[in-house]
Amino acid sequence: MRHPRMIVAIVLLLVVTANAQLNPVPRVSPGQWSAWGLVDIGEMDLDFEALGGTEMDYTRWLAGVELGVIDGVSLFGGGGIMDMDISDYSDSPGTWIVGVRGAVALNDEWSLGGVGQVSGWSATDTVDVDAVETTLAAAVQWSSGPWSVYGGPYVHLLDGELSYLGIDLDVEGDDEFGGFLGAGYEIADSVTVSAEYRSIQQGAVVGVSWAF
Numbered sequence: 544m545r546h547p548r549m550i551v552a553i554v555l556l557l558v559v560t561a562n563a564q565l566n567p568v569p570r571v572s573p574g575q576w577s578a579w580g581l582v583d584i585g586e587m588d589l590d591f592e593a594l595g596g597t598e599m600d601y602t603r604w605l606a607g608v609e610l611g612v613i614d615g616v617s618l619f620g621g622g623g624i625m626d627m628d629i630s631d632y633s634d635s636p637g638t639w640i641v642g643v644r645g646a647v648a649l650n651d652e653w654s655l656g657g658v659g660q661v662s663g664w665s666a667t668d669t670v671d672v673d674a675v676e677t678t679l680a681a682a683v684q685w686s687s688g689p690w691s692v693y694g695g696p697y698v699h700l701l702d703g704e705l706s707y708l709g710i711d712l713d714v715e716g717d718d719e720f721g722g723f724l725g726a727g728y729e730i731a732d733s734v735t736v737s738a739e740y741r742s743i744q745q746g747a748v749v750g751v752s753w754a755f
Contacts, residue, residue, distance in 0.1 A: 564581060564737060564748055564750050565678075565682060565693075565697065565723050565725065566644070566658075566682070566691070566727060566737065566739075567644055567645070567646040567654065567656030567657055567658060567681075567683075567684055567693060567695075568615070568644075568654050568656060568684050568686070568691070569617035569644055569645070569646070570609070570727075570752050570754055571611035571754050572614075573611045573614055574610075574611060575610070575754055575755070576608060576610055576611075576755055577733075577753060577754040577755065578606070578607075578752070578753050578755070579606065579608070579609060579619070579621070579750060579752040580605065580607075581603075581604075581605050581748055581751075582603065582604055582749050583602070583605070583746060583747075584602050584746055584747055585600075585746015585747065586600045586601070586745055600628050601626065601627040601628075601746075602625065602626045602627075603623060604624055605621055605623035605638070606622070606623055607619060607620050607621015607640065608621065609752070615647060615648070616643065616645040617643070617644055617645070618642070619640075619641070619642050620641040620642070621640055622637060622638060622639045622640065623638055624637050624638070625637075625638060638662060639662060639663055639664075640661070641660065642658060642659055642661065642678075643658070643660075644657070644659075645657065646684065652686055652687055653685055654683070654684045654686070655683050656681075656682060657679070657680055657681045657682060657695075658678070658682070659677075659679050660677075660678050661675060661676065662675075662676045662678070663676065674701060674702070675701070675702055676699065676700065676701045677699075677700045677701075678697060679698045680695060680696070680697035680698075680723065681695045681697070683695060689728050690726070690728055691726065691727040691728075692726045692727075693725050693726075693727075694723055695722065695723065696721070696722050697720075697723055697741075697743075698719060698720060700719060720743075721742035722741075722742050723739060723741045723742065724739070725737060725738060725739030725748075726738060726739075733753060733754040734751070734753050734754075735752050736749075737749070737750050737751075738750075
């Protein structure tokens with residue numbers, strides 16, 4: 544019975560690929576770069592109609608860069624690796640991510656904006672897997688001094704294909720709508736640490752960024 548478990552485990556890998564933090568206000572000015580890194584720890588309960596339900600624990604390490612394009616808008620991208628465990632199966636796939644974030648200042652403290660990102664994962668060892676995720680988030684952010692607090696709803700869509708032992712599966716995420724809440728603190732000039740909770744992944748994200 545290892546084969547059904549392995550299929551479930553590999554499918555779950557697709558649902559937890561790269562996700563940058565969802566703060567809507569860029570931490571870079573136009574023409575400015577920043578380097579960022581984050582750790583994402585959580586678990587996920589999913590149910591597949593043909594394979595049943597299961598739970599997966601995962602930890603991700605991601606790093607990348609962000610570039611300010613115009614006032615209030617930035618582009619980001621990066622990659623990393625993830626460790627996951629489910630039943631008697633574990634793996635460490637690589638991930639990639641690209642995205643855009645933007646916000647409009649309502650006054651000196653409040654901003655309204657959003658984040659759009661696309662991420663993916665692919666493997667050809669034992670199984671052939673290709674998956675692409677799309678995340679769209681809307682958020683309001685409050686900022687005062689070194690502090691910022693943000694949150695809102697988000698949509699998480701996954702589309703993938705898996706081929707294993709002659710079995711071909713179309714893969715879609717089970718949960719598509721959720722919410723998130725995060726906070727950031729500027730510990731030094733242009734250096735910000737942040738933490739975030741997301742309901743779909745049931746996990747916490749801790750990150751740091753340095754604008755230069």
